[in-house]
Amino acid sequence: MLKQQQNEPVLEVRxxxxxxxxxxxxxxAVNGVDFVLHKGETLGLVGESGSGKSITSLSIxxxxxxxxxxxxGGEVLFKGKDLVKATDKDMRxxxxxxxxxxxxxxxxxxxxxxxxxxxxxxxLRLHQNLGRKEAWAKAVDMLRLVGIxxxxxxxxxEPFQLSGGMRQRVMIAIAMACNPEVLIADEPxxxxxxxxxxxxxxxxxxxxxxxxxxxxxxxxxxGVVSETCDRVAVMYAGKIVEQLSADQLFTDAKHPYTQGLIxxxxxxxxxxxxxxxxxxxxxxxxxxxxxxxxxPRCPHAGDICHTAMPELLQHDxxxxxxxxxxxxxxxxxxxxxxxxxxxx
Amino acid sequence: xxKNALVEVQHLKQYFPIKGGIWERTVNHVKAVDDxxxxxxxGETLSIxxxxxxxxxxxxxxxxxxxxxxxxxxxxxxxxxxxLNKHDLRMxxxxxxxxxxxxxxxxxxxxxxxxxxxxxxxxxxxxxxxQRSARIEELLAHVGLRPDHADRYPHEFxxxxxQRIGIARTLAVNPKLIVCDEAVSALxxxxxxxxxxxxxxLQAQYKLxxxxxxxxxGVVRHISDRVMVMYLGKIVEIxxxxxxxxxxxxxxxxxxxSAIPRPEQxxxxxxxxxxxxxxxxxxxxxxxxxxxxxxxVTEACKQAxxxxxxxSEDHQVACHLVNI
Numbered sequence: 001m002l003k004q005q006q007n008e009p010v011l012e013v014r015x016x017x018x019x020x021x022x023x024x025x026x027x028x029a030v031n032g033v034d035f036v037l038h039k040g041e042t043l044g045l046v047g048e049s050g051s052g053k054s055i056t057s058l059s060i061x062x063x064x065x066x067x068x069x070x071x072x073g074g075e076v077l078f079k080g081k082d083l084v085k086a087t088d089k090d091m092r093x094x095x096x097x098x099x100x101x102x103x104x105x106x107x108x109x110x111x112x113x114x115x116x117x118x119x120x121x122x123x124l125r126l127h128q129n130l131g132r133k134e135a136w137a138k139a140v141d142m143l144r145l146v147g148i149x150x151x152x153x154x155x156x157x158e159p160f161q162l163s164g165g166m167r168q169r170v171m172i173a174i175a176m177a178c179n180p181e182v183l184i185a186d187e188p189x190x191x192x193x194x195x196x197x198x199x200x201x202x203x204x205x206x207x208x209x210x211x212x213x214x215x216x217x218x219x220x221x222x223g224v225v226s227e228t229c230d231r232v233a234v235m236y237a238g239k240i241v242e243q244l245s246a247d248q249l250f251t252d253a254k255h256p257y258t259q260g261l262i263x264x265x266x267x268x269x270x271x272x273x274x275x276x277x278x279x280x281x282x283x284x285x286x287x288x289x290x291x292x293x294x295x296p297r298c299p300h301a302g303d304i305c306h307t308a309m310p311e312l313l314q315h316d317x318x319x320x321x322x323x324x325x326x327x328x329x330x331x332x333x334x335x336x337x338x339x340x341x342x343x344x
Numbered sequence: 345x346x347k348n349a350l351v352e353v354q355h356l357k358q359y360f361p362i363k364g365g366i367w368e369r370t371v372n373h374v375k376a377v378d379d380x381x382x383x384x385x386x387g388e389t390l391s392i393x394x395x396x397x398x399x400x401x402x403x404x405x406x407x408x409x410x411x412x413x414x415x416x417x418x419x420x421x422x423x424x425x426x427x428l429n430k431h432d433l434r435m436x437x438x439x440x441x442x443x444x445x446x447x448x449x450x451x452x453x454x455x456x457x458x459x460x461x462x463x464x465x466x467x468x469x470x471x472x473x474x475q476r477s478a479r480i481e482e483l484l485a486h487v488g489l490r491p492d493h494a495d496r497y498p499h500e501f502x503x504x505x506x507q508r509i510g511i512a513r514t515l516a517v518n519p520k521l522i523v524c525d526e527a528v529s530a531l532x533x534x535x536x537x538x539x540x541x542x543x544x545x546l547q548a549q550y551k552l553x554x555x556x557x558x559x560x561x562g563v564v565r566h567i568s569d570r571v572m573v574m575y576l577g578k579i580v581e582i583x584x585x586x587x588x589x590x591x592x593x594x595x596x597x598x599x600x601x602s603a604i605p606r607p608e609q610x611x612x613x614x615x616x617x618x619x620x621x622x623x624x625x626x627x628x629x630x631x632x633x634x635x636x637x638x639x640x641v642t643e644a645c646k647q648a649x650x651x652x653x654x655x656s657e658d659h660q661v662a663c664h665l666v667n668i
Contacts, residue, residue, distance in 0.1 A: 048532035049503075149620075163621045164396075193395035193559065195618045198603040202617055221533060223605030265539030266566035266603065268589070272545070275566065277537035281502045 002162045007022065010214050011037040011060070011099075011182055016074035018052075020285075021067065027054040027285040031238035033248040034076070037182065042208065046247065046261075047235035050282050053218045056235070057070045057184050062091050065099065065273040078182070085096035097127040100175035102168070104187035109171060116170045117143070117155030123177045142173040147203060165196035172203065179211055201228055202233060221290045224267060226250060232320075237283060237293035240312060244318040254321045256298045304329060349419075350521060350553050351384040351407060356416035359401050362626065373624050376402040378577035381652075384521070390555040391564040393600070394574035397622055403574070404471060405524045408442055409433060420521070438468045441514035445526035451498040455468075457484070458494040459508055464516040482513040486549075487542060493510035504535035508542070515546065523555045528563060539564065540603065542543045561604055565589055570658070573597050576625055576633040579652060593661040596634050605655030632664065640665055 020028040030052040031321050037043050047053045058064050060076050062083055076083040078099065083091065095101075103109045111119060118189070120139035126129045132139060143151035146169040159167055168188065175183055185204065190198040205228065208215055219225060225232050229246040234255065242255040254261050263276035280297040283289055289296050295305040312322040324330050363373035363374065377399040384390045392645040406413045409425055418425045421445065428436060431489070434487040444450045451460060461480045465471050471479045481491045487508040498506055514522055516601050528536045540563065546552060564571055565585065566630055573596065574583040581594040592598045618637045623629055629636045635645040644664050652660045 048534060165621055193622075194561075194603040194623070195395060195599060197605075198615065198617050201605070204572075221605070227605035261533055264534045266537075266540070266560075266561050266562040268565055269602075272566065274538035274541050277536035277541055279538075281535065282502060282532075 003338055007039040007041065009036045009045060010039050010079065012077040013056070013110055014075045014077065016056065016059055016076060017072045018055050018064055019072050025286045028078070028238055028288065029060060029285055033235070033240055035199050035233050035240060035243065037214050037216055039214055040113065040212050040228045044229035044232040045216060045218045046220065046222065047227055047234060048220055048282060050285065051235040052238040053235050053254060054186055056188050057216070057218055060184065061095055061099060062086065064225055090254050097178045098124055098180055099182045100178070100180040101184040101186065102171050102188045104190050107159065107164070107167060110157055110167060110182055114157050114293055115158055116162065120170070120174050120177055122152060127178045138177070143170070145176070145207070146173045147152045169203070170191060172200070172207070176207060176209060176211070181213055182328065183215045183220070184215050185215060187220070188217065189224065190219070190221070203295045204228070222249070222261060234261070237288060238285070239293065239322065241294065244317050245314070248319065248327065254315055254326060255323050256300055257294045302331065304331070347385040350381045350386045350421065352419040352422045352544050353383070353407065354417040355380050356380045356403065356406055357414045358399070358406055358411060360413045372626055375577050375628060376625060377406065380577070380579055382572060382582060383552060384555055387551050387553055389556050391556040391558060391568040391571045392574055393558060393561060393571060394563050395622060396561060396623060397576070399577040400574050401525055404442070404557050406553060408440055408457040408523055413507040417513050432617055438470065439519055440521040440523065441517065441519040442523040442525060443507070443510050443514055443527040445529050447503055447510055447530065448591045450510055451506060451509060455497055456495050456497055460509065463511055463518055464513050469483065469518040470517050471486070475646065477568065479516070483515055486515065486546065487512045503531055504538060507531060507539050511542065511546070515550070519552070520553065521553045523557070525557045529558065536563070545565065561601065570612065573600065576628050578623060578633055581661045582652070587659045589658065593655060594663050595640055
């Protein structure tokens with residue numbers, strides 16, 4: 001596996017498959033995802049819309065709406081226990097307590113008719129059996145911890161009285177209230193302005209150091225990933241196509257999709273006449289191409305790519321790639337790829 | 345090269361009233377744009393950047409006269425836009441078009457692409473009836489869509505393709521100015537790059553002028569000739585792209601540039617993290633509007649509002665602390 005860290009794994013996802021059964025057919029939104037989250041590390045799950053990254057996070061928490069969705073295969077091991085087989089009661093004890101989540105939209109994930117203090121206190125009363133007063137005091141402490149000025153006053157306010165950045169801080173306070181071992185942050189800063197985003201990312205880093213939890217950040221923003229993560233998993237069409245350390249992402253990405261993503265970013269440090277866009281668009285989840293899902297858009301695709309899906313194989317230490325180019329079977333005529341391994 | 349002004353904005357103010365009490369009286373105003381003056385030159389791309397609530401979209405809407413500005417003057421070529429009557433304004437809209445952020449919400453779901461494009465051609469009477477069908481195919485080809493896409497409905501397209509339809513619709517009437525209001529913000533990066541390339545190609549082909557409104561500084565750096573930074577309804581810095589990105593003067597511009605996560609230079613930079621949130625535009629701070637969050641604030645900043653001053657030929661900044 002990747003990165004033989006000293007730290008033990010907290011969360012292991014093995015061959016996870018979440019499919020949606022709709023009138024239009026079966027959508028294989030997550031189709032065989034494997035990764036490991038170690039204690040104290042930050043893993044970035046990157047991909048564009050429809051790549052299955054959010055469905056992966058919802059599957060971990062067993063929050064897939066059923067019907068139409070169902071986890072049809074695989075395991076999610078949290079400290080050795082398979083969450084896919086866990087009962088609803090068990091899951092309620094884990095969610096928000098040992099595994100917490102922050103969603104993208106802080107306005108819609110807070111209840112508009114309760115004060116933010118009550119919403120934090122609720123978590124504490126539920127999971128830690130604190131009394132009303134104790135829970136309230138702890139809620140105010142949490143608001144202070146996430147850097148909200150005059151927390152006593154803010155705790156009595158309702159979500160609409162807070163700005164977007166403050167609401168996201170409240171979400172973080174709720175997620176952190178029970179000192180979880182795993183924090184899943186699904187696009188935590190996408191709805192925020194850059195100066196506020198910088199504050200929130202800094203806050204998450206600080207809290208991680210203080211509390212020692214593992215974080216899984218789901219994002220489409222490669223800048224956020226390189227800034228915050230230790231390791232990155234890139235998803236495309238329901239599968240992980242590449243896993244590598246965040247430091248290598250911009251210098252040593254191997255999969256043509258990862259390279260394409262990096263090349264299509266407008267850079268702040270250099271002038272480009274034209275951006276190198278990836279041609280075409282993401283395939284419909286109902287009509288996945290045979291073979292490698294990226295083959296129709298891949299500039300290097302050979303015959304084998306259109307017929308069979310490659311495995312996610314070890315490329316180097318800390319580096320796995322799902323691409324035929326790096327396998328012995330590769331007989332494509334395109335050798336430029338190997339040489340142009342560096343994405344930038 | 346001499347630069348001809350296409351749009352001149354003078355002292356633009358846009359206050360939105362806040363109604364309150366049982367008589368719905370105006371109790372206060374949101375000062376979305378507060379005394380802004382700038383010029384857009386022919387053939388250039390001027391970008392407006394800033395965070396939510398800084399007034400960048402409101403400025404764009406005012407130029408199109410989608411809202412009625414409270415005060416100020418906007419000249420498009422030699423016409424005073426704010427004095428035009430309805431009929432003349434409609435004629436003028438042929439010259440200025442807009443692409444909105446949300447490609448899902450800005451197309452009528454009950455019309456095919458052909459109907460959508462045909463409507464634009466009919467209203468503005470730019471092409472005789474018999475040539476419209478050919479024109480529609482030409483437009484689709486220009487934005488990279490196939491002729492058989494014309495008879496499909498918006499829901500059959502992906503986000504990037506829908507944005508291309510939006511672009512085809514604006515091009516239909518041969519505009520001079522296109523206001524792109526967060527035109528690529530809703531798109532995935534791989535698709536965003538395709539659309540940015542398309543916008544650049546079309547600009548060269550049709551000599552278009554863009555007013556590009558965005559919060560994404562990477563995108564802005566890629567597409568602009570000049571950049572204008574707004575904060576709480578005011579221009580804090582405006583200048584040539586190169587000068588502004590390489591030599592930012594205003595503390596807010598510096599903070600904004602440093603706040604972007606930048607993969608290529610992770611370790612070797614000092615990050616300025618601003619404290620606090622943007623103040624409310626209902627009751628902006630006295631003096632310099634950035635004074636409440638500025639790391640270098642002095643007494644003078646809280647007293648007087650700094651004017652825009654030129655530090656070089658094509659670079660102006662509004663800050664008391666910048667020596668000229």
